Amino acid sequence: MASSTRFVKSFADLLIAWHAKSGRHHLPWQQSKDPYSVWVSEIMLQQTQVATVINYYHRFMKKFPTIKALADADEEEVIQLWSGLGYYRRARFLHEGARMIMEEMEGVFPSHFDMMMKIPGIGRSTAGAISAFSFNQKKAILDGNVKRVLSRYFLVREWTGLPKTEKKLWGYAESLLPDKNIATYTQALMDLGATECSKKPLCETCPLKKTCLAFQKNKVHLVPAPRPHKKIPTETTHMVIIKHHDEVLLIKRPQGGIWGGLWSLPQYEGQSATSKAWIKKHCGLETSLIEKDLKASTTFTHYKLDITYSILEAKSQRAKFPHTWLSINTLEGAAIPAIIRKILLKL
Structure with a gap:
């Protein structure tokens, strides 16, 4: 002893x-x-x-x-x-x-x-x-x-x-x-x-x-031994950047799941006819396409997320669901996920 x-x-x-x-x-x-x-x-x-x-x-x-x-x-x-x-x-x-x-x-x-x-x-x-x-x-x-x-x-x-x-x-x-x-x-x-x-x-x-x-x-x-290698799955999603002059439309994520409570881009899973048609149906906004099929990705603990997104210009800001419009110049201080900020800063 x-x-x-x-x-x-x-x-x-x-x-x-x-x-x-x-x-x-x-x-x-x-x-x-x-x-x-x-x-x-x-x-x-x-x-x-x-x-x-x-x-x-x-x-x-x-x-x-x-x-x-x-x-x-x-x-x-x-x-x-x-x-x-x-x-x-x-x-x-x-x-x-x-x-x-x-x-x-x-x-x-x-x-x-x-x-x-x-x-x-x-x-x-x-x-x-x-x-x-x-x-x-x-x-x-x-x-x-x-x-x-x-x-x-x-x-x-x-x-x-x-x-x-x-x-x-x-x-x-x-x-x-x-x-x-x-x-x-x-x-x-x-x-x-x-x-x-x-x-x-x-x-x-x-x-x-x-x-x-x-x-x-x-x-x-x-030492210490590295984490045992485990291949993580890849998931895909589609997002849309809806611009109106120097502002972008954001929606609040539900509390559960990734990015809970943060502001993010409108998102849909699977295939849709066109981004314009989806925005018209779900957001009630008339838009014109600026660019489509852009790519981004981010990795979480248990999976990788591949994002395909399009950029569109809205003719008005009168969306029909809860949302906010954020100036591109104020992205740095906004409560948005890092990958979304990275995408938007490219604008």
């Missing part, structure tokens, strides 16, 4: 000492231990790089400085501010979570780990980060960067997305927790994974190289 204790202290102490000299100390969310600030940053950082998140975080916190401000906002406001960050479900979870805290938790972000886990979008690792940073609680994290560090350190060869592999990594993460300086240790572990132990590692400057099994056995390039 004594040797195990020395090992745990060695891992944590090495990281903490490294962080003092080489870690990240000036990220905007590090300036406050307020759990709301930490929560917003942790959700934004899921599957998104720090450099991308910083500006979004500043804008979001300026617009919604408190849980109450976020809870009182319309979902449209929240989604619009999130536009371009991707994975919009995260924004909806934040909004739902803020309302839950106001309605069910007396407007106070909970300090108890199990209560945090009841908030939409907060999983075990996010709750661990908030617990460590805001409440100085001895809780582990296991985001993508940490999985990579621990996989290499303990030479875990399996893909980290497997349930049995993740369970093993959680065990390692919890066994390494120090009894003090938990916030600094947690930040150091995140920073190491984002910098020295990235996908292209800088092993020579890593503070853990003397005890890292992957480094010692020259297996760093093999």
Whole structure:
């Protein structure tokens, strides 16, 4: 047991000492231990790089400085501010979570780990980060960067997305927790994974190289194992860009499915006689064709979407179903999917 204790202290102490000299100390969310600030940053950082998140975080916190401000906002406001960050479900979870805290938790972000886990979008690792940073609680994290560090350190060869592999990594993460300086240790572990132990590692400057099994056995390039290759299916759809001078017609996507709640282009499946005929029937608009059979594609987790679209000019803006007209000059700040923005910017 004594040797195990020395090992745990060695891992944590090495990281903490490294962080003092080489870690990240000036990220905007590090300036406050307020759990709301930490929560917003942790959700934004899921599957998104720090450099991308910083500006979004500043804008979001300026617009919604408190849980109450976020809870009182319309979902449209929240989604619009999130536009371009991707994975919009995260924004909806934040909004739902803020309302839950106001309605069910007396407007106070909970300090108890199990209560945090009841908030939409907060999983075990996010709750661990908030617990460590805001409440100085001895809780582990296991985001993508940490999985990579621990996989290499303990030479875990399996893909980290497997349930049995993740369970093993959680065990390692919890066994390494120090009894003090938990916030600094947690930040150091995140920073190491984002910098020295990235996908292209800088092993020579890593503070853990003397005890890292992957480094010692020259297996760093093999760990963690890549996701098993699985061919994803391709789906097709048709869309139409309906212009009226410098504005385009957009419709709101249903909450379920891809791009839920975002504004997108009118869309139809299968074959239609012509785009003009479809628009006349379903939108009630007379149009003239500008260009047809243009192509675009985007890839989701489980499938690829091939889009064929046409561009038409409408003679009026009196469409017969719920819609909005958006100026092409305001696309950057609109709550629309990235691929739709990319298509429209070509105009």
